[in-house]
Amino acid sequence: MHWPDPADLPLVDGYPDLLVCLDGTPVKSAQLWRDKRRPELIALIQRYEYGSPPTIKASPTARTIHENRSALGGKAWLRELAVTIGPGAPPIHLLVLLPTKKLEKREPAPLFLGASFTGNQTLTDDPAVRLPTCWQYGDYPGETEHRATEATRGTQTKTWNPDLILDAGYGLAVFQATEADRDTSTQRDGLQPWLRAQEPHTPERWGTIALWAWTISRLIDVLVQDPAIDARRIVSVGHSRLGKTVYLAAALDERIAMSIPLQAGCGGTAPARCTTGETIERINTVFPHWFNSHYKAFNDRPRALPFDQHALAALIAPRPVLFANASEDQWANPDGQFTILQAADPVYRLLGVQGLAHHAQPPLNTLSPGRLGYWQRPGRHEMNAQDWQTFIAYAKRHLGS
Ligand code: GCU
Numbered sequence: 112m113h114w115p116d117p118a119d120l121p122l123v124d125g126y127p128d129l130l131v132c133l134d135g136t137p138v139k140s141a142q143l144w145r146d147k148r149r150p151e152l153i154a155l156i157q158r159y160e161y162g163s164p165p166t167i168k169a170s171p172t173a174r175t176i177h178e179n180r181s182a183l184g185g186k187a188w189l190r191e192l193a194v195t196i197g198p199g200a201p202p203i204h205l206l207v208l209l210p211t212k213k214l215e216k217r218e219p220a221p222l223f224l225g226a227s228f229t230g231n232q233t234l235t236d237d238p239a240v241r242l243p244t245c246w247q248y249g250d251y252p253g254e255t256e257h258r259a260t261e262a263t264r265g266t267q268t269k270t271w272n273p274d275l276i277l278d279a280g281y282g283l284a285v286f287q288a289t290e291a292d293r294d295t296s297t298q299r300d301g302l303q304p305w306l307r308a309q310e311p312h313t314p315e316r317w318g319t320i321a322l323w324a325w326t327i328s329r330l331i332d333v334l335v336q337d338p339a340i341d342a343r344r345i346v347s348v349g350h351s352r353l354g355k356t357v358y359l360a361a362a363l364d365e366r367i368a369m370s371i372p373l374q375a376g377c378g379g380t381a382p383a384r385c386t387t388g389e390t391i392e393r394i395n396t397v398f399p400h401w402f403n404s405h406y407k408a409f410n411d412r413p414r415a416l417p418f419d420q421h422a423l424a425a426l427i428a429p430r431p432v433l434f435a436n437a438s439e440d441q442w443a444n445p446d447g448q449f450t451i452l453q454a455a456d457p458v459y460r461l462l463g464v465q466g467l468a469h470h471a472q473p474p475l476n477t478l479s480p481g482r483l484g485y486w487q488r489p490g491r492h493e494m495n496a497q498d499w500q501t502f503i504a505y506a507k508r509h510l511g512s
Contacts, residue, residue: 115464117415118438125384126419126454130461133417141462147248151361153421159416160378161359162317162403164325169310171196173205173333177239185279186211188339191231191240196329200305203290204241205330206231208273209282209339220282221344221510223502224367225271226323226353230259230287233267240264244344245301246293270350272499274316278505280512284334291326291363292319296400303327318379318402320352329484331366344510347501350494351443352401362426367427369509370427373435373494376443378402380434380510382451383422424455424483429462431509433484435501438475440492446472452483459483 121128130138130148138148157163173192182189188209193202213220227233229251230243242261247254253262268274276283288294292301299307303322317325327347335342346369347357354375361370372380377389378401393411395402409416424432434452436445450473459466459482468481478501479485486501 115417117417119418123457124450124454126382126450127417127422129425129455130460138461140271144293144461149426150450152418155418156359156422156426157321158363158405159409159418160402160406161321161324162379164317164321164363165306165310167197167306167460169196169329169332171329171332176204176241177237179237179239181211181342182208182235182237183273183277187236187273188214189237189240192333193230194330194333196302196326197305197309200302201290203286203302203326203330204231204243205284205286205333206240207282207284207334207337208233208234210276210277210280213280213282219341220280221346221512222282222284223276223346223506224327224330224334224379225283225285225350226286226288226327226347226349227267227271227322228288228289228350228353229267230263232259232264232273234265234273234283234285235268236265238264243287243290245287246295247289248294269496270415270494272496275496275499277505278413279507281503281506282340286330288323288326288356292322292327292353294319294400296398299400316403318406319399320356320359321403322362323353323356327357327360327368328364331364335366336402342366346371346502346506346510348373350374350400351376351492352379355401358423358427358432361430361432362423365430367430369431369433369506371433371435371505373498374435374437374440374443374492376440376448376478378420380420380424380451381444382447383409384419385413385447387447388442415487419451419454421451421454424451425458428455428458428466429464429482430485431482431505433486433502433505435498436487437490437492438487439490442492445487449485453484454487455483478505480505482509
């Protein structure tokens with residue numbers, strides 16, 4: 112591939128033109144988009160920002176370690192799965208809650224697949240759900256010295272709102288991202304040592320966000336085999352750094368039917384060419400392990416990047432993606448995020464679907480429901496019931512119930 116000189120890149124409204132290939136060819140057909148520009152954008156984001164994900168041929172297998180057919184007062188069939196990505200890999204634990212009402216009718220359930228900061232036991236009071244042994248952030252209720260204790264059980268139900276999701280006829284599957292790779296710059300664990308042993312000669316390392324996103328795809332490998340789950344209606348959901356993760360996962364994995372990155376900000380849904388909130392320099396300094404080494408070269412010149420974060424929305428096209436935000440979370444640059452959607456809109460139009468439903472940024476509490484969805488609520492940096500009401504409404508609109 113010819114790597115671009117940034118000075119040569121055509122810009123549209125300040126962002127690299129998604130519909131011009133690196134060699135200058137204008138992209139005027141869906142075919143050319145698919146065959147040439149889309150692969151080119153994948154190569155660009157992997158080379159300059161996230162790193163390339165592992166190339167091993169994974170063959171994940173799942174073992175049920177706990178099952179409860181009348182969870183959440185009978186609303187849900189709960190299973191905890193230990194997913195092993197390949198021989199010798201440490202397991203990733205996936206909590207799967209499916210709506211009883213769908214199961215009784217033998218209808219496959221659409222599913223929110225979430226990446227979580229905390230363990231599976233924080234989503235339920237079921238005492239048989241396993242306490243994780245991996246590294247914990249340490250500042251969530253019940254965690255001590257980066258370990259989970261019994262006091263963590265059921266503490267995140269107001270974050271994930273399984274009741275609302277199950278009542279809507281959707282399932283929820285969640286894994287703890289730090290089981291795949293702890294979130295510190297000084298030490299790699301989880302899947303990382305195992306993967307490196309499989310691919311000792313890989314010259315360019317993937318960052319933690321790429322590894323988390325790859326893990327999501329390996330969990331999908333398992334979920335799509337389950338006849339109780341509608342494999343064509345899987346929605347990736349995550350908050351903040353995990354919003355960045357689920358956005359990347361959807362850009363790279365077309366089995367994800369919809370993505371909902373919440374307050375994902377810099378390195379996710381906010382522009383790298385930003386003047387508000389977190390900058391590339393700040394994120395690369397405080398969280399150097401999230402991205403690859405090349406990304407650091409853009410710390411003081413984000414305008415030299417041959418793409419911006421609109422490339423990921425474009426890779427998701429024509430599938431729906433909802434950028435969700437909160438007005439007090441200016442660190443995530445909610446207004447800048449809307450310009451990312453505007454810049455991705457031409458790709459949706461090229462593919463023959465509506466991207467943005469409103470061309471001006473909608474007021475607070477107003478969902479812009481196009482396939483390039485946007486929503487901002489008052490309040491702070493968190494995931495809560497109001498967010499889930501909106502996610503569910505958006506999912507039902509595009510994927511049905
Ligand atoms: C920090 C970081 C953000 C990130 C957030 C989070 O604030 O700067 O980029 O999104 O943590 O994950 O909560």
